Amino acid sequence: MSSGENVLSPEYKKALENLLFQLADDDFLISFRGSEWLGLAPHIEEDVASSSISQDTMGHAAMFYTLLEDLGAGKADDLAHLREAQDRRNSVLAERVNGEGYYMETPKYDWAYAVVRNFFYTQAKKVKMDSLRQSNYKPLAETAVKVNMELYYHLLHWKTWFIQLLNSTDEAKRRMNEAIELVMKDFGDVFSYGDEKTAIEQSGLIAGEDQLKEGWKSNMALPFECVAMKVPDIPEASAKNGRNGDHTEELASALTTLSEVYRLDPAAAW
Amino acid sequence: MSNLAMKSEEEMLEQFIERIEAGDKIEADDWMPEEYRIALIKLISMHGISEIMGALPEKEWVPKAPTLHRKLAIMAKVQDEMGHGQLLLRVAEDLLKPYGKTRSDIMQDLFNGDLKFHNVFHMDTKSWGDAGLIGWLVDGAAIITQTNMLGSSYGPYARALQRICAEEVFHAQHGEAIIMALAEGTEEQRTMVQEAINHWWESLLMFFGPASKETTGSSKQDITIKYKIRKKTNEQLRQDFFTKYIPRILSLGLKLPDPTMHYDEEKQMWIYQQPDWSEFKKIIKNQGPRSQARLNLRRTSYENNAWVRDALAATTN
Amino acid sequence: MAEKTFYREFEVFSKRTPSSAFQHQFSLLAPNKDMAFIMAQENFMRREPVADIWIIDREHIRSMNADEKLTLGRLDNKQYRTTKGYGYLKKKWRHYEQQMLDEKEILSWGGNSK
Structure with a gap:
C-alpha cells in the first residue's frame, strides 16, 4: 500500500477517508458534548480539569479533519460544521446527550453517564491509537503518536472517577451501573467500521474490529477487578450504525447548535 | 503563654496598620481586625462567585463558536474563568475558617441571595458578537479592576490575582481577535459588533460601581482603600477604562452608543452620560434580565450533582 | 477530623x-x-x-504561627558566614598576581551542568 507522498489507489483512499471521518467525527462529537458540561461539573476543580480533556479531544478532532483536508476532502472547518447527519461517521455513543434538558436552559446532566461514557470511549480510543501507530499511512501514524501522548492523562482521570464512584455509596453504585448499561447499549458501533469493514480491514491502515475489541476488553479487566465487576460484553453493531450514517435525533440537534454561527456565513472569516 | 495573646486589641490593630503601611503582606493565619477580614470576605467571595457565574453567559457560546479554533479558544477561556473562581474561592474559604464556613456555605449564600455576583453576568447574550465583546471589553474592564489590586495588602489575594492577571492577557487578546475578525468582516458581522457594543454599554459603565455611595446608597470602596486592598476609586478605574478602550473602539470604525461622550481637556477626564443606577441596584439584587435563570442553572447543577459529593465524602485515603 | x-x-x-x-x-x-x-x-x-x-x-503541614515567626529574626552581623566577609581577599590576591576564587569562578568548575 502507499504512504502519504505516493499516489493513493482509489480504494485505499476511500477506506482511509472513511476511517478518518470515523475518528474525526467521534472526537468532535464527544468533545462537543464535553463542552456542554463546562461550568456545570459537580466540583469546580473538576470542571477545570475535565475541560482540558474536552479541549485536547477537540484538538485531536481538528488534527484528523486536517488530514482529510490534506487529502482534498474539503476545509477542516467545513468538514466539522457543515456535513449533514447522514454524512457523519461517528459512533452513536459519541453523539448522545449528556442527560435531560437543553444546555441553553436548565439541563440536568448525568455525571455517572459522563464518567462511564468517557472512560469506555477513551479506552477504545487508546486501543485504536495504539494500532494506528503502526498504520501504513504515515501521516495518520504520526498523528496517532501525538494523540496517544495526551491519552495517558485522560485515561487516568476517568479511571479514577470510575473506580472511586463504584467503590462508594449505594446510590453512586446504582447510578454508575445504570450508566454502564446505557453506555453498553450504544457500544456496538464503537469498534465497527460499518459497511467499509472489509475495505478498512484489508487496507493495512488499522487492526481489525475483533482485535480492537479484544484489546479493549483486556485493558478493562483491571479497572473492573478493582470494583469487583465483570467486563461487560461488547454488543454486535446494531441496525443503527453510526459508521454508516445512521444516527439519532440527538446528533441532528447537536449539529444545529454547533454550526449555528458558522452557517450564518461559511465563507466569512470568523 | 503567647506574648501576642497578652497584647490588647488596640496594640494589635496598631501593629497591623503599621505592617500594611510598611507594605508588608498579611497572610491567612495572621491576626487581622474583624473589619479587614469581613471586607476581604465580601470582596473576594463576590469576586470568586462572579467568575463562577460569569462562566454561564459565555458558556452559552462555547458549543456554538463558529470554527474549530474559536471553539477551542473560548473553551479554554471559560475554563480559565472557572479556574479563577477556584483560586478566589480558595482564598475566601481560608478567610471564612474562623466562622466554620466552607465552600458549600458560599454556594448556599449565592442561592439564597446573600452573596451577590457582578452586574455584567446578569445580562443576556444575543449573538456571537456578544461573546467577543465579553472577551474584549468586559474582560478589559476586569483587567483594569484586578490589576488595581495586584499590590493588595492581603498576600493570598495578591498571589491569586497575579495568576489571574497573567491569564487575562490571553483573554484580552482572545476577545480582540474575535472582535477584529468581525469588524473587518462582512456587513452582517460589523453589525453584530456594533449591536454588541450598544447592548453592553450601560453594563460596562456600571461594571466599576457607583462613583460614590451617594449614587446608590452603599459602596465598599472606602474601606478597601483604607486597608490598602485596592488603590484607585471606582471613578478613577472607569476613567482608566475609557482612556484605554475608547480610542480602540473608535479606531475599528465602531460608534459609541453615548453621542455626548467626549474627553474634557481642562478637567482631564471623560464626560459621559450616567447609566441608570436604579437599574444597577435592581440587577445586583438578582432582578436583572438573566439573574434568576442563571441562579437556577447554577443551583440545579449543584443539587443535581450532590450525590457525587456525598459519594466521595465517604472515602478517606 | x-x-x-x-x-x-x-x-x-x-x-x-x-x-x-x-x-x-x-x-x-x-x-x-x-x-x-x-x-x-x-x-x-x-x-x-x-x-x-x-x-x-x-x-x-506543620506551619508557623505569628509567635513562632518571631524565631526567624536574625541580626545582620554574620558576614563571617558569607563571602561578603572575605571580599578583601580580592585585593590581596591581586597583589600576588592571582585571581580571586569567587562564587562565579568556583561554580563554573563543574562545567555547564544546568
Missing part, C-alpha cells in the same frame, strides 16, 4: 523540569489525594511545562 466532607484541602507543588526544585503552586479542594492528583495539573499548570507533581494534605 471526624466529620465527613468532600472538601479536603491539598497543597500542590510542582517542578518545571526534571532538574528544577519543587515550587508551591496553590491549594485545591478534593475528596482525597488521588482526586487531588488528577486535578492538580490542569488547575494550576495549564500553560507551563511540568515534570513532577506533589500533593500534600494540608493537615500534614
Whole structure:
C-alpha cells in the first residue's frame, strides 16, 4: 500500500477517508458534548480539569479533519460544521446527550453517564491509537503518536472517577451501573467500521474490529477487578450504525447548535 | 503563654496598620481586625462567585463558536474563568475558617441571595458578537479592576490575582481577535459588533460601581482603600477604562452608543452620560434580565450533582 | 477530623523540569489525594511545562504561627558566614598576581551542568 507522498489507489483512499471521518467525527462529537458540561461539573476543580480533556479531544478532532483536508476532502472547518447527519461517521455513543434538558436552559446532566461514557470511549480510543501507530499511512501514524501522548492523562482521570464512584455509596453504585448499561447499549458501533469493514480491514491502515475489541476488553479487566465487576460484553453493531450514517435525533440537534454561527456565513472569516 | 495573646486589641490593630503601611503582606493565619477580614470576605467571595457565574453567559457560546479554533479558544477561556473562581474561592474559604464556613456555605449564600455576583453576568447574550465583546471589553474592564489590586495588602489575594492577571492577557487578546475578525468582516458581522457594543454599554459603565455611595446608597470602596486592598476609586478605574478602550473602539470604525461622550481637556477626564443606577441596584439584587435563570442553572447543577459529593465524602485515603 | 466532607484541602507543588526544585503552586479542594492528583495539573499548570507533581494534605503541614515567626529574626552581623566577609581577599590576591576564587569562578568548575 502507499504512504502519504505516493499516489493513493482509489480504494485505499476511500477506506482511509472513511476511517478518518470515523475518528474525526467521534472526537468532535464527544468533545462537543464535553463542552456542554463546562461550568456545570459537580466540583469546580473538576470542571477545570475535565475541560482540558474536552479541549485536547477537540484538538485531536481538528488534527484528523486536517488530514482529510490534506487529502482534498474539503476545509477542516467545513468538514466539522457543515456535513449533514447522514454524512457523519461517528459512533452513536459519541453523539448522545449528556442527560435531560437543553444546555441553553436548565439541563440536568448525568455525571455517572459522563464518567462511564468517557472512560469506555477513551479506552477504545487508546486501543485504536495504539494500532494506528503502526498504520501504513504515515501521516495518520504520526498523528496517532501525538494523540496517544495526551491519552495517558485522560485515561487516568476517568479511571479514577470510575473506580472511586463504584467503590462508594449505594446510590453512586446504582447510578454508575445504570450508566454502564446505557453506555453498553450504544457500544456496538464503537469498534465497527460499518459497511467499509472489509475495505478498512484489508487496507493495512488499522487492526481489525475483533482485535480492537479484544484489546479493549483486556485493558478493562483491571479497572473492573478493582470494583469487583465483570467486563461487560461488547454488543454486535446494531441496525443503527453510526459508521454508516445512521444516527439519532440527538446528533441532528447537536449539529444545529454547533454550526449555528458558522452557517450564518461559511465563507466569512470568523 | 503567647506574648501576642497578652497584647490588647488596640496594640494589635496598631501593629497591623503599621505592617500594611510598611507594605508588608498579611497572610491567612495572621491576626487581622474583624473589619479587614469581613471586607476581604465580601470582596473576594463576590469576586470568586462572579467568575463562577460569569462562566454561564459565555458558556452559552462555547458549543456554538463558529470554527474549530474559536471553539477551542473560548473553551479554554471559560475554563480559565472557572479556574479563577477556584483560586478566589480558595482564598475566601481560608478567610471564612474562623466562622466554620466552607465552600458549600458560599454556594448556599449565592442561592439564597446573600452573596451577590457582578452586574455584567446578569445580562443576556444575543449573538456571537456578544461573546467577543465579553472577551474584549468586559474582560478589559476586569483587567483594569484586578490589576488595581495586584499590590493588595492581603498576600493570598495578591498571589491569586497575579495568576489571574497573567491569564487575562490571553483573554484580552482572545476577545480582540474575535472582535477584529468581525469588524473587518462582512456587513452582517460589523453589525453584530456594533449591536454588541450598544447592548453592553450601560453594563460596562456600571461594571466599576457607583462613583460614590451617594449614587446608590452603599459602596465598599472606602474601606478597601483604607486597608490598602485596592488603590484607585471606582471613578478613577472607569476613567482608566475609557482612556484605554475608547480610542480602540473608535479606531475599528465602531460608534459609541453615548453621542455626548467626549474627553474634557481642562478637567482631564471623560464626560459621559450616567447609566441608570436604579437599574444597577435592581440587577445586583438578582432582578436583572438573566439573574434568576442563571441562579437556577447554577443551583440545579449543584443539587443535581450532590450525590457525587456525598459519594466521595465517604472515602478517606 | 471526624466529620465527613468532600472538601479536603491539598497543597500542590510542582517542578518545571526534571532538574528544577519543587515550587508551591496553590491549594485545591478534593475528596482525597488521588482526586487531588488528577486535578492538580490542569488547575494550576495549564500553560507551563511540568515534570513532577506533589500533593500534600494540608493537615500534614506543620506551619508557623505569628509567635513562632518571631524565631526567624536574625541580626545582620554574620558576614563571617558569607563571602561578603572575605571580599578583601580580592585585593590581596591581586597583589600576588592571582585571581580571586569567587562564587562565579568556583561554580563554573563543574562545567555547564544546568
